[in-house]
Amino acid sequence: xxxxxxxxxxxxxxxxxxINNVAKKICKEVENGYEIIVIVSAMSGKTNELVRWVRExxxxxxxxxxxxxxxxxxxxxxxxxxxMAMRLQAMGVSARSWQGWQVPLKCTGLHEAARIDAIxxxxxxxxxxxxxxxxxxxxxxxxxxxxxxxxxxxGGSDTTAVALAAALDAERCDIxxxxxxxxxxxxxxxxxxxxxxxxxxxxxxxxxxxGAKVLQTRSVELARSYRVRxxxxxxxxxxxxxxxxxxxxxxxxxxxxxxxxxxVAYSRxxxxxxxxxxxxxxxxxxxxxxxxxxxxxxxxMIVQNISEDGRTDxxxxxxxxxxxxxxxxxxxxxxxxxxxxxxxxxxxxxAKISIVGNGMRSQAGVAKKMFQVLATHNANIQVITTxxxxxxxxxxxxxxxxxxxxxxxxxxxxxx
Amino acid sequence: xxxxxxxxxxxxxxxxxxINNVAKKICKEVENGYEIIVIVSAMSGKTNELVRWVRExxxxxxxxxxxxxxxxxxxxxxxxxxxMAMRLQAMGVSARSWQGWQVPLKCTGLHEAARIDAIxxxxxxxxxxxxxxxxxxxxxxxxxxxxxxxxxxxGGSDTTAVALAAALDAERCDIxxxxxxxxxxxxxxxxxxxxxxxxxxxxxxxxxxxGAKVLQTRSVELARSYRVRxxxxxxxxxxxxxxxxxxxxxxxxxxxxxxxxxxVAYSRxxxxxxxxxxxxxxxxxxxxxxxxxxxxxxxxMIVQNISEDGRTDxxxxxxxxxxxxxxxxxxxxxxxxxxxxxxxxxxxxxAKISIVGNGMRSQAGVAKKMFQVLATHNANIQVITTxxxxxxxxxxxxxxxxxxxxxxxxxxxxxx
Numbered sequence: 001x002x003x004x005x006x007x008x009x010x011x012x013x014x015x016x017x018x019i020n021n022v023a024k025k026i027c028k029e030v031e032n033g034y035e036i037i038v039i040v041s042a043m044s045g046k047t048n049e050l051v052r053w054v055r056e057x058x059x060x061x062x063x064x065x066x067x068x069x070x071x072x073x074x075x076x077x078x079x080x081x082x083x084m085a086m087r088l089q090a091m092g093v094s095a096r097s098w099q100g101w102q103v104p105l106k107c108t109g110l111h112e113a114a115r116i117d118a119i120x121x122x123x124x125x126x127x128x129x130x131x132x133x134x135x136x137x138x139x140x141x142x143x144x145x146x147x148x149x150x151x152x153x154x155g156g157s158d159t160t161a162v163a164l165a166a167a168l169d170a171e172r173c174d175i176x177x178x179x180x181x182x183x184x185x186x187x188x189x190x191x192x193x194x195x196x197x198x199x200x201x202x203x204x205x206x207x208x209x210x211g212a213k214v215l216q217t218r219s220v221e222l223a224r225s226y227r228v229r230x231x232x233x234x235x236x237x238x239x240x241x242x243x244x245x246x247x248x249x250x251x252x253x254x255x256x257x258x259x260x261x262x263x264v265a266y267s268r269x270x271x272x273x274x275x276x277x278x279x280x281x282x283x284x285x286x287x288x289x290x291x292x293x294x295x296x297x298x299x300x301m302i303v304q305n306i307s308e309d310g311r312t313d314x315x316x317x318x319x320x321x322x323x324x325x326x327x328x329x330x331x332x333x334x335x336x337x338x339x340x341x342x343x344x345x346x347x348x349x350x351a352k353i354s355i356v357g358n359g360m361r362s363q364a365g366v367a368k369k370m371f372q373v374l375a376t377h378n379a380n381i382q383v384i385t386t387x388x389x390x391x392x393x394x395x396x397x398x399x400x401x402x403x404x405x406x407x408x409x410x411x412x413x414x415x416x
Numbered sequence: 417x418x419x420x421x422x423x424x425x426x427x428x429x430x431x432x433x434x435i436n437n438v439a440k441k442i443c444k445e446v447e448n449g450y451e452i453i454v455i456v457s458a459m460s461g462k463t464n465e466l467v468r469w470v471r472e473x474x475x476x477x478x479x480x481x482x483x484x485x486x487x488x489x490x491x492x493x494x495x496x497x498x499x500m501a502m503r504l505q506a507m508g509v510s511a512r513s514w515q516g517w518q519v520p521l522k523c524t525g526l527h528e529a530a531r532i533d534a535i536x537x538x539x540x541x542x543x544x545x546x547x548x549x550x551x552x553x554x555x556x557x558x559x560x561x562x563x564x565x566x567x568x569x570x571g572g573s574d575t576t577a578v579a580l581a582a583a584l585d586a587e588r589c590d591i592x593x594x595x596x597x598x599x600x601x602x603x604x605x606x607x608x609x610x611x612x613x614x615x616x617x618x619x620x621x622x623x624x625x626x627g628a629k630v631l632q633t634r635s636v637e638l639a640r641s642y643r644v645r646x647x648x649x650x651x652x653x654x655x656x657x658x659x660x661x662x663x664x665x666x667x668x669x670x671x672x673x674x675x676x677x678x679x680v681a682y683s684r685x686x687x688x689x690x691x692x693x694x695x696x697x698x699x700x701x702x703x704x705x706x707x708x709x710x711x712x713x714x715x716x717m718i719v720q721n722i723s724e725d726g727r728t729d730x731x732x733x734x735x736x737x738x739x740x741x742x743x744x745x746x747x748x749x750x751x752x753x754x755x756x757x758x759x760x761x762x763x764x765x766x767a768k769i770s771i772v773g774n775g776m777r778s779q780a781g782v783a784k785k786m787f788q789v790l791a792t793h794n795a796n797i798q799v800i801t802t803x804x805x806x807x808x809x810x811x812x813x814x815x816x817x818x819x820x821x822x823x824x825x826x827x828x829x830x831x832x
Binding site for chain 1: 481
């Protein structure tokens, strides 16, 4: 019997009514002939209550034991899983709940940010063989080798869903969320943005890392590695047939690769920092970006100018709110004699705009077309980076919306 | 290092402030040189919230899956255990939480009413050997052989505490509750009732089964079997030194066995039912009490009158609110031809009064003294049952308080 993974976030199971609605969706897929693996989050608000209790119980709120945090906070998902299983049973569907340690989802790494190491499928396989139609699994958790409960890092529930789809050889992994799919760009900026029916793993990865928050990068990477077909769709729509949502899949599955560019992404609150006149010698990049990484600065684009008289300028971008950390890190490196530069110039008024598409690999002239659009709108390009399927530029923030709309038009992404 | 078990009920850990107070008590015992096993309940109110969700999720509220009930409801204790461990850590004590399956508390029987089968102590022993001072264990739960979570039946947390004390060879098992010990009788009826310093397992068992609700019968039975010294004391008093509370222990430990009678117990809402003129032949008792047991009637005292012409009267007592069930069961048995009697007389206005004490074994005249007190106060004895260390009588309910006070005086139980 084919298997299907269905994952529901906290807003989709916020209360008993919503749990009931989700149970109906699951029933439909059982009627469609699937064995279902459901991953549920905590009822929204529950995790916050537990986290508040944990913080108040710990001294000063910081030096708490992350293993205890995990033991307490994972309860939220366990509760939803049990309630969902009961609701399904009440609808006449053979279902049971599974806590992370029961599956087991074996984890490694640190508490509160654990990673899935292995998912032996024996227990779930046996349950399906014995006639169960639905396994409701508490998301965001697993068990460490020492038998203690672990919660996963950011995006953990999506990752759990994909990992289970891979381990149980599911036909598809449906991620139910509060949006109805992946769009060519942000519909709040471009009113005629179009929902994509399909998108490749690679394109989704670029979009995710560029700020499209629908799927966590980690879960898309995992889906690509194990060729798990991933669908994003809305949990608040009745119709769950395959024509809904956006399917994230391998390039070969995408027949209609007509458009060269798939989407336009943006990141509003970027800053550009330039170290003026640093020594152009081996080791200088490490002397700059080592301290920045240690300080937790999320460096994105990096450009090095051509050298003059053995000195060069080094420019990088980071989120605006990381600027104070970056400045402190550079001053500290200088005072410790690790680094030498004439000036540090910060521009906190830039935004990043990117175009993404697998077709760019084979099509020439995409970059030229993008730069012409920017020129037409007087948006000066400050930094450029490219990958095989992406071009990103930093521009003055005030042009951002204008340029996103113009690019969306130019590459014919709008709704028909 | 000596070990101590400390058990706290839901009202003792009702909120973070109360959890903090309990943590201070635990710290004191750590300072006293003990390795501590703490058993905690859910924060009061939490279990009710979970039970409400479970009932609403199940259809019609009744045909729910008890395994899912257990999975959901056990979360409450897990949360308290984690928070308590964190609070102790914040106080500088090496502590960790344990869920039932982690210990493991191996269970058998039915979900929602499981029984503890075995507690391998390896994991806890290893934790203490590695330097932990406190193991905080989620009460009321364990794990079935198939790996599913079980919750224990009524009084499960007390039983968990005693079972752990036995498995871990603890010096004592302290049950913290909302009363400060076991009394010679109910202080609400007899103002000069005296708190007992010590009481034997056997006496406590009689008192518990007679309606003293401080300890569950099952936990006292287990304590007697494994010779676990059990102390009942208040969680709302500062002083936790051994002079507080009441110690339930073996008879040999009780030096000052001066008083013959240890306590006077009562049960207010009893009913007496008499089947008039039933056949006096083998099998008739089974024909009566079989259907009563099947109907869930809690039959307590049973008396059979002497036979006349091959017919006899059979009298039994039960809780007043079981009377309708009992009457229906007798009618059903009659209509099915299993039973034949002339009349069924119900008296719903009786109360049971008992005196309990190990000394009664060796002392003659205790019964006579009791009956004289009853006669003095015109309380007609309707039914009598006795055990080695207990005499119980049924009397008209209106004499109950009067007789309890008189017996308390007569057997010199009052506060000095």
